[in-house]
Amino acid sequence: MSAPSAFRGFLVKEVRHILRDWQTLLVLMGMPLAQVLLFGYAVRSDVRNINLAIVEPQPDAATASLRARFEGSSGTYRFVGTFANVAQLESRFKDGTVRQAVVLPMRFAERLDRGERVQVQVITDGADPNSGGIMESDALAVLRRWDAARGGARPALRIDVAARMRFNPTLESVNLFVPGLIAFVLTIVSAMMTAITIVREKELGTMEMLLVSPLRPRQVVIGKVAPYVLLGFLDVVIVLTAAQLVFHVPFRGSVTLLLAESVLFIVTSLSMGIVISTNASSQRVAMMAAIAMTMLPTLLLSGFIFPIAALPWPLQALSNVVPARWFIVIVRGIMLKGAGFADLWHETLILAGITAFLLTVGVRRLAVRLG
């Protein structure tokens, strides 16, 4: 075993590499902040200020009351106007001046008073399925609330939605994005940067020098990835702080537990980075492999953007081996539901298992590759 000072010197070198490449460092620290703001505001503005039109061929007391209801939902709707028929909206939908329309029938108040079932149509701009789904469910909620508040004996509206979307809108707010965002940022910082930093030494030929030295392969690997544990941890803190200060994302559970789980996921990600680095011959290959093998699954198969339940079954099965899937369940549980370790030990165990497997494979392969 080489002297502890040997390892310390090696670690100092790694820190110097990172600090000296300040542009990359700036990106690694600024990116999480930019992403929180982007995701947060993008999601918000889409479900706010919806340009709403109401089609009422025959205005009466009921249509006025319903219109007032929509106008009263402050912030959600920007009321464009009332129209006599749907045909008048065609061009406005196309140029975006109207994104949603509620179409009321003739003799609306009269028929409701008689207790007839009345059909109301909601037309939604479905060009963007995410926001479309959210707008649709929002409008239905307003209609139902209005119907219930009207005090009729039974619900009178039969609501028929013109643009049916199979998409399951769970993305009502920034709250759900933050956990996925943490996973995404950590995947980039830990997996991609680890893979790149190890492959860079191979590319430069300095890895051989290290392996010929008294340093053990294990020490080389630990020394190379340790600084990225710290960087990843800082990123978690940045994302959480920004989410809290800017978007007031609820934080119901234990911060300590969340940070501990984050460290576990950081180790998971850098294990993936190590595995990738053993197969990549150049930094460019390492980067492409990290994108394909870690970033895309984290984006698409983790429940971050698309709910797991909405995926076809082969992809659902595949999502079980995507570490971010389990991490996102854990973070959402802690942040939004206030779940404790007793509720999350199952997911934690799976994540720890995946990590142990990746780390063993990665370090062993690296040692064989190099040694």
Place this chain on the structure above:
Amino acid sequence: MTSQRDDSPALGTAHAIDATGLTRRFGSFTAVDNITFHVMPGEVFGFLGANGAGKTTAMRMLIGLLEPSAGQATVAGYSVATQSELIRRNIGYMSQRFSLYDDLTVRENIELYGGIYGLTDDEIAGRQDALLERLGLSAQRRTLVKSLPLGWKQQLAFSVALLHRPRIVFLDEPTGGVDPVTRRRFWEMIYETAATGTAVLVTTHYLDEAEYCDRLSIMVDGRIAAMGAPDDVKREAGVATLDELFLRLARPGTAA
């Protein structure tokens, strides 16, 4: 010469390197085929051969980057198969890519190497000053390595590989890509090193450099085709130049 090196005894041999029947196969391809040779302390030993002749593979087995498929070897008296830890402390290595970090300064590179080889801070400071003075780089100690000219980088890399005073230094095509004057200066450094008792094993495909070696071995298809002092090798083969011998060995079908 006073010995400031690792004082572990060389086990049962005075040779710096001793290889017997060393072989390395990759699948069905035999890169190094049953080579036997030794290198004495203070000797400059050249590994000569065309690209792919097996010289780098042979070196990688000796420094512990590859496991031999068959045969055995000792380096500094320690077995390649079982004592690679001890070997690592007693050898220096420099590849054709110089193994310096471009984004670290001259001083930081020296400190890194010193630290990795377990030197104390005082030892590092003392050897660093002497080294920089010898190279005339004292004013450049805070310069990033990437802004040094290639020749200086090469000399720095070599000096750094000797910082822990290894018993044997391995140089893998150390003079690739540098001009003849710089190469000449580099070989002077190799001689100075050998004069202190350090064995030098150097691979090259420059035939003029082979003439500078105390002894050399010419490798063809993984085997040692000729071995000895340059003059002896030429005389035995009845050729005037190493060039002639090399071409004859490398392409036997076209030999005169």
